[in-house]
Amino acid sequence: MILILCANAGVDRTYSVPEFSAGHYHRPEHVLVAAGGKGVNVARVLVSLGQSATVAGFAGGRSGSFAAADMRSAGIRTSLTQIREEPRTTISIIDPRNRRITRLDEAGPLVSPNEIETLRRQWIAALPGAELAVISGNPPRGVPRGLYAHFLQYAARENVPTALDAHEDFLQESLVGHPQLLKPNLRELSWLAKRPLDVPDGVVSFSRELLRQGVGTVLATLGKQGAILVGREGPALLVTAPEMEMVNSVGAGDASLAGFLAAWQEGHPLAERARWAMAAGAANCAALSAASCTRERLEELLPRVTVEPLE
Secondary structure (H helix, E strand, O other): OEEEEOOOOEEEEEEEOOOOOOOOOOOOOEEEEEEEOHHHHHHHHHHHOOOOEEEEEEEOHHHHHHHHHHHHHOOOEEEEEEOOOOOOEEEEEEEOOOOEEEEEEOOOOEOOHHHHHHHHHHHHHHHHHOOEEEEEOOOOEOOOOOHHHHHHHHHHHOOOOEEEEOOHHHHHHHHHHOOOEEOOEHHHHHHHHOOOOOOOHHHHHHHHHHHHOOOOEEEEEOHHHOEEEEOOOOOOEEEEOOOOOOOOOOOHHHHHHHHHHHHHHOOOOHHHHHHHHHHHHHHHHOOOOOOOOOHHHHHHHHHHOEEEEOO
8 A cells, every 4th residue: 555645635626728818708618626636646646557545634624525535436545634624726727729727726724733643643553554655745834844754754664665745845844754755846856956957967966966865766857858767776867758749737747656656566677667657647648637547548658658878
């Protein structure tokens, strides 16, 4: 089982609106409503690829109940902490003709110290049954910046390998937890470095600096340029996804992380995990809904992913 912390889960509403523009009346062609959040996206893809996933996090009110039920209907197990406030709603408006995406992302709920303590106890209780522990996305308001580092350290005490995908301050504060896998995008990696990073040399150089600080492996996603994988052994690798018609890029990084984790669970070597990551991310971009990647689609795309050494 892969245990995933999605502290800021909520409800995602996706509208397909050709020729969308502000200030006009529109009738969407398609409407999708589902549980959302980066960790939920990761779990959804993992289940589609045949893995067992459990999502831990906060859930409150009617929206929280809907999100929990939607996760369970997708085959995702849940270990959710009930909170007083409702979770956030995220709206994505996709214009398929002009290939534009407009997003409205509410702030998450404000959680209390008691609710955080309950989540901490649930995370610790779930770790003995986990083979991997993943922290994906930033938490809602009220959560201290050092919490993720503690959650990574709890996993290390149980000898559970960890993966981290967070933003800015929570990303930086969590590095002391020494995740075995760090999955930033180029913007996040540059923010962490406090300087713009060129591709590939700057990405590789700073990723090796992170390895010296205790990170196990860095998978830096670069959008259309693919990804750069830097591990402790062997050369850095440039992993390039196949050309796809982009429908919806929302959740592509989450799908990539899930692809990597699924290959990790199946015992594939590091380079093949990166290949799975790129194939899963490409499959996501070609679908309307976030976190869309079936095993069949993944296997269709894998031969079209290229992996080449950079050093």
